[in-house]
Amino acid sequence: MNKTLYVLHEGKPVETAIRRYRLEDAEGLIEAQRLSFPPPYPQELLWTRPQLAEHVRRFPEGALCAEVGGVIVGSMTGMRLHAASGEHRSWAEATGDGSLSTHEPDGETLYVVDICVVPEYRKSGIGRWLMQTMCETVVHLGLERLLGGGRLPGYHRHAAEMSAEAYVDAVLRGELQDPVMSFLLRCGRTPAGVAANYLDDEESCGYAAMMEWRNPFYSRR
Template identity: 60%
Template sequence: MIVSDGSRTAEALIRRYAREDFRALIEVQAESFPPPYPSELWWNEAQLEAHVTRFPAGALCVVVDGIIAGSMTALRRTLADGDGHSWADATDEGYIRNHEPDGDTLYVVDLCVRPAYRSLGLGKWLIQSMHETAVHLGCRRLLSGGRMPGYHKHADRLTPEQYLAEVTAGRLRDPVVSFLIRCGRMPVGIARGYLDDDESLGNAALMEWRNPFFL
C-alpha cells in the first residue's frame, strides 16, 4: 500500500515475519519500548521462533522502504467475557505454547511501531490486518490488554476504571488507549496486575473488536 502523513509518502508492505527478521524485530521492540519499560520484556529469539512455528498467521510485520518498521503478534485462545488475566497468563509469557488452534478469541500478544514511522498510520494498518485475520479464521473477536501509559499522571485521583472512562469519553487522552479507540476497539474492562509497567501501574485496558461476520 501507499502510506502518507501529509508531508512524506512511502510504500508499505504487511506480511508474515520469518526467522531472517528476528534481529530487526528485536530492534523495533527496543526503539518502541524505551526505559522505564523493562528491556527483559522485549522479544527474544526463542519467543519469535515460537510465533512463526506455532501460529504464523498471527505473526505480522510492516516493511517500509525495505526496513521493518513495526510488528503485531497474536495467538488464539478461548476466553470468557470478563475473565481476569495477566499478559503472562494469556500469552504464556510471549511463548504462546497455550495457543489453541480452534480458540474463539484472536488475542493480541504485542503491537509496536518504530517512533520514526508512527505518523504514517502503520499501527492502524496492522490492526486492520489482524481484524481481517480474525474474520478469515472465523474468530468471534480480537482482544488485547492495552497499556495505559498516561495513567500514572492521574493515579492520585482516579482508579484505573475511572481513568479508562475519562479516556473513553474523550476528556483525557492516553497514547495507547485513545489510539486503539480510533482503530475501532471498544474498552470492556480493566486487567489489574497485567504487566510490570510503571507508567500504567500494572494495569491494562481490555480492548475488544467484535467480528461482525461471526456466526
C-alpha cells in the same frame, strides 16, 4: 499474507509492505521493539529470538510486520485463545510469558500479544494497518473477536486521584488523553474491562484496558 500499500510519512507517500514475519526477521523485529519501547518499559519484555521462533511455529497467521525499504518499522503478534467475556488474565499468563505456549488452535478469540511501531513512523497509519490486517485475519479464520490489553501509560499521572476504571472512563468521555487507549479507539477497538496486575509497567501502575473488536460476520458453529 502479503500486501503492499502506501502510508504518508513526512507528507509523502511511502510504499509499505504488510506481511507475515519469519525467523530470519528476528534481528529487525527486536530492533523495532527496542526503538518502540525504551525504558521505563521493562526491557526484559522485548522479544527474543527463541520467542519469535515459537510465534512463527505456533501461529504464523498472527505474526505480522510492516516493512519500508527493506527495514522493519512495526510488528504485531497474535494467538488464539478460549477467553470468556469478563475473564482478564495477566499478559504473562495469557501468552505463556510471550512464548505462545498457551496458544489454543481452536480458540475463538484472537488475542493480541503485542503491537509496536518505531517512533519515526508513528502517525503514518502503519499501526492502524497492522490492526486492520489482524482484524481481517479474525474474519478470514471465522473467529469471534480480537482482544488484547492496552497499556495505560498516562495513568501514573492520575493514579493518586482516581482508579484505573475511572481513568478509562475519563478517556472515553474525552476528559483525558492516553496515547495507547486513544490509538486503540481510533482502530475501532472498544473497552471490555480493566485488568489489574496485567504487566509490570510503572507508567500503567500494572493496569491495562482490555480492548476488543467483534467480528460482524461471526457465526457460532
